[in-house]
Amino acid sequence: xxxxxxxxxxxxxxxxxxxxxxxxxxxxxxxxxxxxxxxxxxxxxxxxxxxxxxxxxxxxxxxxxxxxxxxxxxxxxxxxxxxxxxxxxxxxxxxxxxxxxxxxxxxxxxxxxxxxxxxxxxxxxxxxxxxxxxxxxxxxxxxxxxxxxx
Numbered sequence: 001x002x003x004x005x006x007x008x009x010x011x012x013x014x015x016x017x018x019x020x021x022x023x024x025x026x027x028x029x030x031x032x033x034x035x036x037x038x039x040x041x042x043x044x045x046x047x048x049x050x051x052x053x054x055x056x057x058x059x060x061x062x063x064x065x066x067x068x069x070x071x072x073x074x075x076x077x078x079x080x081x082x083x084x085x086x087x088x089x090x091x092x093x094x095x096x097x098x099x100x101x102x103x104x105x106x107x108x109x110x111x112x113x114x115x116x117x118x119x120x121x122x123x124x125x126x127x128x129x130x131x132x133x134x135x136x137x138x139x140x141x142x143x144x145x146x147x148x149x150x
Contacts, residue, residue: 011035028053086118116141
């Protein structure tokens with residue numbers, strides 16, 4: 001009905017369909033239809049053009065898969081770099097705390113917070129999924145707190 005309405009209104013229609021062959025295999029078709037009218041305005045023919053669009057569909061699917069793979073690798077790399085930079089900041093804060101005992105306690109609090117952030121980025125960077133499970137996070141934080149307070 002949608003195609004018939006478009007042909008009656010616009011004298012053309014185009015779209016994509018998934019076509020199933022009687023033997024069971026399917027393919028993607030790009031279809032264009034146009035109306036041919038007589039000089040009096042009556043429909044004399046409908047011209048249909050069908051093109052196998054399967055290669056283009058497969059190429060797009062492959063492109064999206066490759067894009068997702070690259071995105072995951074980039075996110076892992078970013079998390080890794082953030083974690084490494086945070087580790088560098090932690091080392092500087094520890095050195096500053098050793099040189100200046102009067103600010104050691106506030107620095108220890110800041111170090112704990114930065115370690116938690118660093119830990120989270122380390123967990124996110126090593127996993128393929130975008131989520132971090134709470135159990136993994138609690139285990140990792142408890143190990144880091146144990147190392148911090150010895």
